[in-house]
Amino acid sequence: MFVPFGKINKQVLAIMVGGQAVLVLLLWHVSSNGLIPQPLKVANAFLELLQTKLLWDNVLTSLMLTLEAMFYSVLITLFFTYLSVVPFFKTIALFLVKCRYLTLTGLIFIFTLLTKDGSQLKLSLLVFGMVPFFVTSFLGVILNIDKQQYELCKTLGYTHWQTVYEVIIIGKADQVLEILRQNFAISWLMITLVEGYSMSEGGIGALIIKYNKYNDLTNVLALQLVIFLIGLGFDYLLGALRKWFFPYTKLI
């Protein structure tokens, strides 16, 4: 367990993870003072929240917005990254990669001018925030494609576009889901931020801000737990979908 590259069986792993979790909760419990709520209190708040319509309505609002933003982000990402093998589009893709250094905060006013309502504002901010990260990940995948994959296509007499289709579109289709899985965390992180810009439509981000405003840390942490669990759920779901749609990924 404490040896580099050591291997442990599933039973030991389960006991180890359980022990680590208990240790963290104990530390949290012991170190909590009056301001930071204790884990049991957060757990109770979490269970209470689960029974409220308020939570589910807001979670649904956030999820719908995230999925919509991810859909558009993936479309834009695929368009520019698939075409990044064409020199004209490569520069655009590389520019999009660099856009991840831009902060959303400085662009809110411009986006407010460009969009019709709060809903559009949130969606466009999310897409703008997510695309550079999606493009960075997928462009990395394309740039790291083994040269022999292209050479094999050449030896089989493929045209350039046939090669793009076989090696990049079909050959890396599984990576689209993997990138979605890896970057879901970013979109989930951003949603709480952008929902704060237009709170009238609700959402889990708006709910957190509201609880924060009244220093209700117990509910804030309970909401964090909700966000964390939904994130884990998506992580598992996208991983499972990848294995189901692309069975060869299980073999590597």
Place this chain on the structure above:
Amino acid sequence: MTIHTKAEVILKAENVQLSFGNTIILRDINFCIKNILRPGYEQGQVVSLIGRSGIGKTQLFKILSGLQHPTSGKVTINNNNTIKAGDMGVIFQNYYLFEWRSIHTSLMLAATQNKRLKGKENETVNKYLDDFGLKAISGYYPQQLSGGQRQRASIIQQLLKGSDFLLLDEPFSGLDVVMLDRVVSLLLQVSLSDELKTLIIVSHDIETAVAISDTVFIMGEEAGKPGATIKKEIDLIERDLAWQKDVKLLKRFTETIDEIKAAL
């Protein structure tokens, strides 16, 4: 000597040179491969390009396959056409396959590239799978195959494409004795499949390459001159070393191997 005639030139390398910057890798590469006719037999040619490791064999392999353009000179095939990628079947040393396609799908993709197979792609693929003993695992992905199965799938893929030439990069590298015999049988099976089928083997395994070839070209460097070139051509038919069973047991075979080693 076995009765045979050498007919038309089917591949010719003329003054091929390859340099990277100021470094000359290959120079004055000149050789030709002729269609060998053997009365009563329908079989292709097996030619070996032998040289030490790091001499530039892989670069010549890439030029012959059309994947690399020479700095000067040219390689032409049938009717003086300059070679381009796709003209030759190419078997890479690591038997590269599309990892995301099942073997059957991969082979179907190769078959659809061959216009001569139009309408009978599936039938031909199944025949090859049967002939090469891969029928039972046609639905497998490349990662599920053993090294030998992968090699056979890779060879079928290139055969389905329909090229008369099959270039093989170090096909004997890293194989155990049993696998080596199987690969040799497999290559002979391919060469016997068609009179025009020409196998060009790039290898540093002298004994195995010579045992299945009819012609050997030796690559090496010449004193005082940069870059590798073809130093010698050995016609194994003239020496009665081609198409012989148990050729390795013959004294003249051993002498030829010594001669090649001395020339490297």
